[in-house]
Amino acid sequence: MDADHPANGVNFARRNTSRTTVKQSLSLKNAENAAMVDRxxxxxxxxGRDAFIRQALLRRQGDGDRLGEIHCPTLVIAAAEDRLRSRDEAEELAAGMKNAELVxxxxxxHMLPIEAPHAFIDVVVPWLTLRRDxxxxL
Structure with a gap:
């Protein structure tokens, strides 16, 4: 089978997306939810393989020094039990913008929209409605 065959990408992703790795992106409670881990x-x-590789190799340079250039209302949403991004990181992100609100x-x-979709919507919709109103x- 040729290296570009779609099945190779699927096999690559399966080998490199272990359940242990996925569990790290979930809250402790949801890490034990087999259906959510599988999802x-x-x-x-x-x-697929290409997207997986691009994401894994992506060098993410911070733009924290440019946050002050953002003047529009900004909603920063963070997960209280995120094991990949710290509370301090979320607070620093929000503090760097002049008109940010942190929730x-x-x-x-870390997989907030999947783990808590209703809570996510309950924060986003009222915030957007207020901005619209x-x-x-004006």
Whole structure:
């Protein structure tokens, strides 16, 4: 089978997206939820080999020094039980912007929209509605 065959990408992603790795992206409670672990793992597999490699090799240089250039209202949403990004990182991100609001969503890890979709929506929708209403009054 040729190296570019789609099955090779699927096999690569399966080998490199272990359940242990996926569990690290979830809150401690959700890390024990086999269905959620499988769902997140399958999402990685579905992305395929090339996307997996690009994400894994991506060098992410911080732009923290440029956060002050952001003047628009910004909602920073962080997961209270995120084991990949710290609370300090979220606080630093929000503090770097002039008009940012920081909200921590409890009982969720790094995969927040998957782990706590209703809590996520309950934060985002009112925030957007308020901004829309403020804009309409201008």
């Amino acid at each position: 997140v793992r399958q999402m990685s597999i579905d992305l 921590f969503i409890p009982k969720s890890g 403020q804009h309409a009054r």
